[in-house]
Every structure is written in structure tokens, then in C-alpha cells.
Amino acid sequence: MHTEEEFKEGQVLLFDKPLNWTSFQLVNKARWLIRKTYNIKKIKVGHAGTLDPLATGLLIICTGKFTKRIEEFMGQEKEYTGTFVLGSTTPSYDLETSVDATFSTSHITEDLIHKTTEKFTGSIQQKPPVFSALKKEGKRLYEFARAGEEVEIPTREVHISSFKITRIALPEVDFEVRCSKGTYIRSLANDFGKALDSGAHLSALRRTQIGDYKVDDAITLEEFESALSSHIKHN
Structure with missing residues (x-):
């Protein structure tokens, strides 16, 4: 484990964010x-790219002077794996809210599912979910959503370099996506359902890679705590 000086000079820490934790909570705990x-009063610590509470996986946390590199990490391509549930939608596009509409899936074939992924590769226009932390008029979008207020959300261009279906067990479909900064996988789920003339929402999401950094090389919060404890014992 690193010394106090090394943390202050700057470190890149790879964490495997647990389910139901916010990225902010993990940064605060670290x-x-x-x-x-x-026994230090102040140290800069920040994360490079938020993960929703219902997502797990790679969260890059920077300390000390390396917090200046956060934008650099956030701009790198990301890889996700997860599961869409076809035939139903939720207002948040994931499991944060309950199903609000159901649709037929009887016309959906494996061939159609694979072909539909082609519509979402390359540069596409995407509308962020209303249940997101993006700001409009000084308020976060989810504040409008929870207050039941309508809000106009502009679409924006994102880039999906790879979109593969890895398992089909209707209504569940597993996927692997490589995409640019600013891509919402929840929105991809919702749009994918529409493109199938049905509906879909995200039921599981895991970030597996950011640039060259992989979740396989990440540590859990418990492992980090344990490493810090053993460092103190041996010094």
C-alpha cells in the first residue's frame, strides 16, 4: 500500500464499486x-465517471495531484456488460422505478435482436434519461422527474464502437457495449426496446473497462481497508 506522501503526490486507484452504493459514497469512504x-486533515480525492447506484464495476478514484487527471480518464472509451429485459419499460429506464408499461415480444426473434444492434453502432443521437444527475436550469433532471414536472431534454451525439448480444433468454438479453463518454446504457436499453417495436429496460449493469484500465485489476473497498491496516502495522 502507498505511503502518505504517495497519496498526496497522486495515485490512481481502481475500485470495484458495490451494488447500491453511489460513486460519491465510495469516494467519501476512501x-x-x-x-x-x-492522521491527515485534508487530501483531495475524486472519481472519474459516475456509476449509478444500481450498477457495479470499475470506478477510477484519483488522489492528491492526480485529481487534475480526472477529465483525461473520463474522456476514455468505456466497456459495459449487463442485461436488458424486453417487453416492459420503467420511467427511469432501469430498476430504480417500477414497470409502467408492457409490450408484446411474440414477434421478436434472435435474428431481429442481433440485427437491431446494428442501428446503435457508430455515432448515434441519444437522449439522456430524465432520472439522471444532469443539470438543467440549475436543477438536476431527477429533481424534475421526482416532482412530476415535464422537462425537455435535448438529444446529444454519442459513439458506440461495439454492441454485442452475448445471451438471449427472453425476456432477458445480455449485452456487451464499448462506448464514448456521455453514453447512457439505460437510454440504450429504452431505445433498443423501441427499435424492436416493443419496450425494454436495464436490469443489470457492470462497467468492465475504462481505457486500458480493467475491473479485473480493481479492488473492493474491504480489500483497500485491509491493505491500509496492514501497511500501518508493518510501518
Whole structure:
């Protein structure tokens, strides 16, 4: 484990974010553990790219002077795996909200599913979910959504370099996606359902890679805490 000086100079920490944690909570916990371990009052700690609470996987956390590199990491291509549920939609496009509409899936074949992925590769226009942390008029979009207020969300261009279906067990479809910064996989789920003349929502999501950094090389919060403890014992 790193020394106090190394943390202050700057480190890139790869975490495997647990389910139901916000990215902010994980950053706060990591910062608290570093401060407590080395008895320091202040240290910069930040993350490079938010993961929703219902998503797991790679979260890059930077410390000290490396927090200046956060934008650099956020701009790199990301890889996700997960599951869409076909035939039903939710207002948040994932499991944060309950199913609000159901659709037929009887016309959906494996061939149609694979062919439909082609519509979503390359540069596409995407509308972010209304249940997201993006800001409009100084308020986060999910604040409008939870208040039941209508809000106009402009589409934006994102790039999907690869979109593969890895398992079909209707109504579930597993996928692997490589995409640019700013891509919402929840929106991809919703749009994919529409393109199938049905509906879909996201039921599981895991970020497996950011640039050259892989979740296979990440540590859990428990492992980080344990490594800090053993470092103190041996020094």
C-alpha cells in the first residue's frame, strides 16, 4: 500500500464499486480511510465517471495531484456488460422505478435482436434519461422527474464502437457495449426496446473497462481497508 506522501503526490486507484452504493459514497469512504490511516486533515480525492447506484464495476478514484487527471480518464472509451429485459419499460429506464408499461415480444426473434444492434453502432443521437444527475436550469433532471414536472431534454451525439448480444433468454438479453463518454446504457436499453417495436429496460449493469484500465485489476473497498491496516502495522 502507498505511503502518505504517495497519496498526496497522486495515485490512481481502481475500485470495484458495490451494488447500491453511489460513486460519491465510495469516494467519501476512501477519503475517510486515507485520512484516518495517516492522521491527515485534508487530501483531495475524486472519481472519474459516475456509476449509478444500481450498477457495479470499475470506478477510477484519483488522489492528491492526480485529481487534475480526472477529465483525461473520463474522456476514455468505456466497456459495459449487463442485461436488458424486453417487453416492459420503467420511467427511469432501469430498476430504480417500477414497470409502467408492457409490450408484446411474440414477434421478436434472435435474428431481429442481433440485427437491431446494428442501428446503435457508430455515432448515434441519444437522449439522456430524465432520472439522471444532469443539470438543467440549475436543477438536476431527477429533481424534475421526482416532482412530476415535464422537462425537455435535448438529444446529444454519442459513439458506440461495439454492441454485442452475448445471451438471449427472453425476456432477458445480455449485452456487451464499448462506448464514448456521455453514453447512457439505460437510454440504450429504452431505445433498443423501441427499435424492436416493443419496450425494454436495464436490469443489470457492470462497467468492465475504462481505457486500458480493467475491473479485473480493481479492488473492493474491504480489500483497500485491509491493505491500509496492514501497511500501518508493518510501518
